[in-house]
Amino acid sequence: MASSVEAPPPSSSVVNGSLSAVHSDILETHILTRLDGPTLASAACVSSQLSSLTSKQSLWTNICHSTWPSTDTPRIQQLISTFAPHGPRSFFSNSFTNPDPDITTTTNHDHCRSSELISAVDIYHRNEFVFSKVVETETESGWFMCSPFRVDILDPKDMVPTRIPYPDTDNTCQELEEDFMLSWVLIDPIGLRAMNLSTYKAVSVQRHWLSGEIQIRFGSILSGGQKGSGWELSHCEIMVTCGGTKGGEMHVSEVCLQVEDMDGMHLNGKDILVILDRGFEGKRGNIRGREVKGKKRYEEYMERRRERKEKKLKREGRLDMLCVVCGVIIFSCLGSFIFWR
Structure with missing residues (x-):
């Protein structure tokens, strides 16, 4: 009985020889x-x-x-x-x-060189185009520097209709996590730098408990700089809010970007320029598997933030207990002093 032998992969010389036989115009225009x-x-x-x-x-x-x-x-x-x-x-x-939040490769600049930032946003559903928009944000005014950083892609009264069926159950709602795709390219037009602040696919989908609107979250993790003896991380959260009614179609009512620190506090413009500057200058992640890596980083970040919050609550609990004990001791000593007097 003859044995079957798997043919070896073609060598690079064979591949190159095959390619050289194809005219360059055909390669360029048709392949x-x-x-x-x-x-x-x-x-x-x-x-x-x-x-x-x-x-x-x-x-x-x-x-x-x-x-x-x-x-x-x-x-x-x-x-x-x-x-x-x-x-x-x-x-x-x-x-x-996305920028890699590895702090060992980020640079430490005092300020962003650009007087404005350009946001180029594109949204897809199941690879079908939904809408795109470009927004320019100035970064030099006192209002920008002192106010919480936020970029809104849509005006308050804007509404983008879609052909996406409004999810009637929680299971249908969760399917949007795989179906919705968003890209948020942030451009520094002066320094000629760019980076993508979106995980491409959603990291979470929730239905608002009061309004019933669908909130689809994207984002990325950036280095927040050194604080004390350690390094902080920041979360660029992109929120897409969709409304609609059961049996109808969804519409996009809000697309916004905000940045939070490890304590969940929104950062102002002055702080965010330094963080974005590190992101522009930092190394990029691998092209392959960007969705998986982006969501994994998000989950790791949220776990670290949860642990940090629990430790903070424990410290505050011990401090409260110490204050109560000190108060009881002081009250007892004061009562004894008054009694014996």
């Missing part, structure tokens, strides 16, 4: 244009021929616009083309994944 960003970046490592073809700005410009429709505006197009060192390719590399 490379069909790839997404991560696959295109991987293709650049296969051969010198593909490395040369995949380095063209027009190819990466189209990738950026197809990945983030919000970037297809004249100003952002101009900014993307000037990103160093490779224009749109560098922009994609910076914006596709």
Whole structure:
């Protein structure tokens, strides 16, 4: 009986030989244009021929616009083309994944160099486009510096209709965690820096106990800097609020970004500029598995915050008990003094 032997994988020389037989115009116009960003970046490592073809700005410009429709505006197009060192390719590399909160690789700058920040936001449901918008936020006024940092994508009276059925049960509501996708690319137009503040897929979905609105949370974890002898983390929380009625379709009524510290306090503009500056300058996570890593970081952060809160409550409980004991002792001593007098 003949034994079956699995054929070995083709060597790189065979692959390169096969590619060299294909005309470069066919590769460029019919093959490379069909790839997404991560696959295109991987293709650049296969051969010198593909490395040369995949380095063209027009190819990466189209990738950026197809990945983030919000970037297809004249100003952002101009900014993307000037990103160093490779224009749109560098922009994609910076914006596709979240900043790594590893404190050993972050830098410590005193302030953000930009007088404004640009938010390019895109929302999808089951890979179907829902809506996108670009918002510019000034960062120099006294109001921005002293007020809690918050970026609202929609005006209070705005409402974006969708074709998404309104969830009638909690199980249906939880399905939105996998179905909803959001990208929040934050751009520093002066320093020509960018990063994505969203986990891409939701980290939690809840129904508001009073209004019944669906609250879908995204976000990322950033280094908050050194405090005392340790390092702090900050949570960039992105909240998408959707309304609607049972049997009807959902509408998006709010999309906002806020940043909290480990104690759950919202940070002001002055503090957030330093944190964002570390995020811009810090290293990026791996392209593959960004959704899993983003949610894992979020869960680890929330667990650390819960433990921190429990320790704080225990300290406060012991302090309260000490105050009560001291009060009883003082009261007893005062009573004895008055009695014997």
